[in-house]
Amino acid sequence: MQINLKNLGKRYNYEWIFRNLTYTFEQGASYAILGHNGSGKSTLLTVLAGYNLLSEGELIYTSAGTTITPETAYRQLSLTAPYLELVEEFTLLEMIGFHSRFKPLRQNLSHEQLIDRMGLQKAKNKFVKDFSSGMKQRLKLGLAIYSDSSLLLLDEPTTNLDQEGISWYQEHINQNKQDRLVIVGSNIAHEYSFCDHQLRITDFHTSVRK
Numbered sequence: 001m002q003i004n005l006k007n008l009g010k011r012y013n014y015e016w017i018f019r020n021l022t023y024t025f026e027q028g029a030s031y032a033i034l035g036h037n038g039s040g041k042s043t044l045l046t047v048l049a050g051y052n053l054l055s056e057g058e059l060i061y062t063s064a065g066t067t068i069t070p071e072t073a074y075r076q077l078s079l080t081a082p083y084l085e086l087v088e089e090f091t092l093l094e095m096i097g098f099h100s101r102f103k104p105l106r107q108n109l110s111h112e113q114l115i116d117r118m119g120l121q122k123a124k125n126k127f128v129k130d131f132s133s134g135m136k137q138r139l140k141l142g143l144a145i146y147s148d149s150s151l152l153l154l155d156e157p158t159t160n161l162d163q164e165g166i167s168w169y170q171e172h173i174n175q176n177k178q179d180r181l182v183i184v185g186s187n188i189a190h191e192y193s194f195c196d197h198q199l200r201i202t203d204f205h206t207s208v209r210k
């Protein structure tokens with residue numbers, strides 16, 4: 001997946017969050033969107049994911065040389081973010097089964113293999129509502145990273161992870177970033193140190209003179 005942003009702008013009511021954002025996210029590369037709290041990283045990620053409407057400008061998604069409409073781009077993306085919820089009433093196995101009906105897993109992984117990759121074997125039949133916050137984050141990341149998607153959007157990916165969880169994240173993102181467009185919204189170096197490029201959302205605040 002490649003995404004071309006042309007003079008993209010987003011405002012909430014009268015407040016412009018970013019404006020005049022022209023940029024290309026290239027297929028197969030990794031990008032960090034950087035900026036202080038409240039600067040607009042999550043807003044940009046949700047606009048790219050189609051969860052949030054843009055206010056001006058244009059977004060062009062291209063996959064395998066073909067332009068795809070923003071309305072259908074969601075089929076090729078996976079997103080994880082602190083504000084996205086898991087289905088708490090499911091067990092881990094049920095959660096994976098439900099998710100993979102809509103987003104098949106990469107490399108034809110079985111549900112059991114995904115549980116192994118996430119290191120959650122002991123929680124196979126545990127209800128998601130009974131997971132610790134770090135286990136829930138690992139599950140969210142595992143579902144996103146191991147979905148068969150060409151665009152991977154990660155917002156604050158190591159929220160609630162301990163040092164072992166952070167190492168797990170780094171290992172699995174490094175093993176699964178090839179041939180995908182990966183975009184991380186973050187303030188924390190260990191979340192985006194693997195990225196090839198950095199985009200400062202503050203460069204597109206309306207107060208910045210160019």
Ligand SMILES: Nc1ncnc2c1ncn2[C@@H]1O[C@H](COP(=O)(O)OP(=O)(O)OP(=O)(O)O)[C@@H](O)[C@H]1O
Nearest residue numbers: 012017035036037038039040041042043044185187
């Ligand atoms: N639904 C909304 N309605 C109005 N304003 C909003 C809405 N969502 C976000 N904002 C505002 O947009 C700005 C950017 O918020 P955003 O969550 O994108 O920042 P962020 O860089 O991801 O912050 P953080 O690092 O704290 O997660 C903030 O001023 C926030 O208050």
